[in-house]
Structures are given as structure tokens and as C-alpha cells.
Amino acid sequence: MASTITSFLSAKTTKASxxxxxFKGTQLxxxxxxxxxxxxxxxxxxxxxxxxPSPPPYDLxxxxxxxIRESIVSREMTRRYMTDMNTFADTxxxxxxxxxxxxSCAYELSKDPSVQIxxxxxxxxxxxGAWLGGQLFxxxxxxxxxxxxxxxxxxxxxxxxxxxVVKHAALFTSTIxxxxxxxxxxxxxxxxxxxxxxxxxxxVGGVVTNWALVSMNHDTQSCMDPNVMEAKVVVSSCGxxxxxxxxxxxxxxxxxxxxxxxxxxxxxxxxxxxxxxRLTREVVPGMIVTGMEVAEIxxxxxxxxxxxxxxxxxxxxxxLALKSLGLPNAVETVQKMQPEMILAAAESVExxxx
Numbered sequence: 001m002a003s004t005i006t007s008f009l010s011a012k013t014t015k016a017s018x019x020x021x022x023f024k025g026t027q028l029x030x031x032x033x034x035x036x037x038x039x040x041x042x043x044x045x046x047x048x049x050x051x052x053p054s055p056p057p058y059d060l061x062x063x064x065x066x067x068i069r070e071s072i073v074s075r076e077m078t079r080r081y082m083t084d085m086n087t088f089a090d091t092x093x094x095x096x097x098x099x100x101x102x103x104s105c106a107y108e109l110s111k112d113p114s115v116q117i118x119x120x121x122x123x124x125x126x127x128x129g130a131w132l133g134g135q136l137f138x139x140x141x142x143x144x145x146x147x148x149x150x151x152x153x154x155x156x157x158x159x160x161x162x163x164x165v166v167k168h169a170a171l172f173t174s175t176i177x178x179x180x181x182x183x184x185x186x187x188x189x190x191x192x193x194x195x196x197x198x199x200x201x202x203x204v205g206g207v208v209t210n211w212a213l214v215s216m217n218h219d220t221q222s223c224m225d226p227n228v229m230e231a232k233v234v235v236s237s238c239g240x241x242x243x244x245x246x247x248x249x250x251x252x253x254x255x256x257x258x259x260x261x262x263x264x265x266x267x268x269x270x271x272x273x274x275x276x277x278r279l280t281r282e283v284v285p286g287m288i289v290t291g292m293e294v295a296e297i298x299x300x301x302x303x304x305x306x307x308x309x310x311x312x313x314x315x316x317x318x319x320l321a322l323k324s325l326g327l328p329n330a331v332e333t334v335q336k337m338q339p340e341m342i343l344a345a346a347e348s349v350e351x352x353x354x
Contacts, residue, residue, distance in 0.1 A: 099128025
């Protein structure tokens with residue numbers, strides 16, 4: 001009977017996993033275009049069509065832009081950015097760090113159009129280390145079953161036994177960014193650094209921000225005070241230690257909200273990726289830690305150039321944020337299903353025995 005219940009639970013849990021969660025979100029842009037399979041087991045036909053490409057809908061031999069005043073360009077950029085700063089000064093979720101974990105978290109979270117999300121990235125170029133696969137190589141390795149996230153995004157890959165390979169990491173990064181940033185409930189503030197946290201009564205309630213170039217040059221000029229952004233939930237995905245890495249958990253330690261930051265251990269891919277996803281959590285009230293920053297706080301192993309844990313850790317962080325906001329989420333759904341699944345398994349076994 002025990003083995004039958006275990007098998008029953010295993011099958012049910014798989015269906016209730018993060019990949020097939022009860023919370024599907026809302027499709028913001030209706031689409032009736034069928035998407036071809038993104039898997040590639042055989043050699044692809046790379047032969048190019050011999051027909052001439054369609055001409056653009058304008059004359060390339062005599063092209064002229066419509067006239068514009070320089071002040072209009074300046075006003076359009078300034079007005080829209082300041083409007084965004086005003087809108088997101090008090091928001092639902094702030095995600096610190098737009099690497100693979102942060103982008104995956106924002107993508108999953110933004111499926112609910114009622115959730116307002118600000119992404120803060122200190123670099124001009126978001127994406128973190130996900131533009132390359134490792135050591136300036138281009139291919140991205142993703143261990144199964146994280147490839148299901150690539151299926152959802154529509155990112156093509158070569159499939160092998162226990163893993164898949166995306167031909168260039170930038171294909172993943174550019175795809176998730178293009179889908180994410182098109183959503184109306186998301187704003188990316190790049191070239192902006194998080195300098196500190198807002199903490200009230202032991203709960204993180206937002207972030208303190210400054211222009212990244214100002215933050216990097218505080219010692220070379222007179223004082224330049226920061227700005228603030230309040231949030232119901234802060235997700236820290238700053239990555240492993242470095243010039244800007246692990247800044248979230250290091251700040252928590254310096255102000256006494258956590259006891260230690262153990263530091264990332266040496267490389268062990270098989271233990272590292274499982275640990276990153278398992279340990280993704282709300283470390284203090286109001287602040288969730290995801291991605292390689294998890295390894296810094298818990299002393300988990302580094303994983304090297306494999307990216308599945310970043311994607312799934314980001315997904316888990318998103319559902320933890322939804323839980324904190326009191327919204328439907330996969331993490332809570334699985335927890336609530338466990339007693340029901342055990343009872344159903346027992347009844348199923350009793351019926352079979354009878």
C-alpha cells in the first residue's frame with residue numbers, strides 16, 4: 001500500500017509542479033499564430049531560399065525621415081521616464097538585478113496583469129551573465145526538466161538525454177526580455193543601482209536607488225542623495241559575490257536582520273542547481289532571495305555554466321511573491337494539495353483491495 005501511495009503522489013505532484021501550476025496568469029496579447037516545435041533532434045536544414053527577399057515598404061534609393069524638433073525628442077524621453085518613476089515610486093514588487101533569475105522571476109510574475117513590477121538593474125545592459133554560456137562561449141546548457149521553461153518561451157534547442165543546448169545564450173536572454181518588457185505592468189530601470197533597503201519594524205519595504213554612475217563615483221564628487229521606491233515585496237537577485245553581487249544579503253547582515261552570509265562553495269553542478277531552487281525563499285519579511293545570491297547566503301555550491309536553476313529559482317521566487325501578495329500561486333497550491341492527495345491515494349488503494 002505504501003508504494004502505491006508513493007506512486008500516486010509522485011504522479012499527482014508532477015502535474016502540480018511549477019511547470020504546470022494552477023496559476024496560468026493572463027495572456028496579455030491574444031495570439032492565433034501556431035508556434036512550431038522548438039525541439040531539434042535532427043540536423044536542421046540550413047539551406048537558404050534562392051528567392052529574393054521582399055522589398056521594404058519604402059524607397060531605399062531616396063529615403064527621408066519626417067521632420068522633428070530636437071526638443072520634442074528630449075521631452076518625449078523625459079516625460080515618459082518621469083511618469084514611470086512617479087508610477088513605480090510605490091509598487092507591488094521590486095526585483096533587484098536583471099540577470100537570468102531576475103528576468104525569469106519578472107516574466108512569471110507579470111503573467112498576472114494586476115501585479116505591478118519594477119526591475120532595477122545597475123548595468124546599462126540587462127541580462128547579467130546570460131548573454132554567454134560561460135568562458136566567452138555562446139551555447140547555453142539547460143538540464144532537464146528546466147527545458148519546459150524554454151518550451152513556454154518558444155526558444156529552440158538541441159535535445160539530448162538529460163539536458164538541452166540553446167545555440168546561443170543571447171537567444172534565451174533576448175527572447176525573455178522582448179516578451180517581458182512588452183507587458184504593460186513591467187518597467188525596467190537600467191543604469192540604476194540599489195544602494196540600500198527600506199526597513200521598517202523588521203520588514204523590508206522597498207529600496208533606495210541612485211543612478212549607477214553616481215553610485216560608482218560617490219568618492220569623486222560631493223554628496224548626491226539617493227531616491228526611494230516603496231514595494232510590498234522585494235526580490236533580490238544580485239548574483240554571487242562581486243562588485244555589485246550579493247548586495248542584498250550582505251546588507252541584511254550588516255543591519256542585523258540575518259546572522260551570516262556563508263559565501264558560495266566550490267563547484268558541484270549536481271548539488272548546486274537543486275540547492276538553489278530548494279533554498280529560494282523569503283529570508284526576512286518582505287524580501288525574497290533568488291538565483292546565485294541564494295548560494296551566498298546559504299553556502300551552496302557554485303554551478304558553473306548551466307542555467308536551469310536560474311530560470312526555475314526565478315519562477316519559484318515569483319510564486320513566493322504572489323503568495324506574499326495574497327494571490328493564487330503554485331507553491332501554496334502544492335502544499336494545500338498534499339493532504340487531499342494522501343486521502344485520495346488511500347481511498348484508491350482501499351477500493352482496489354476490496
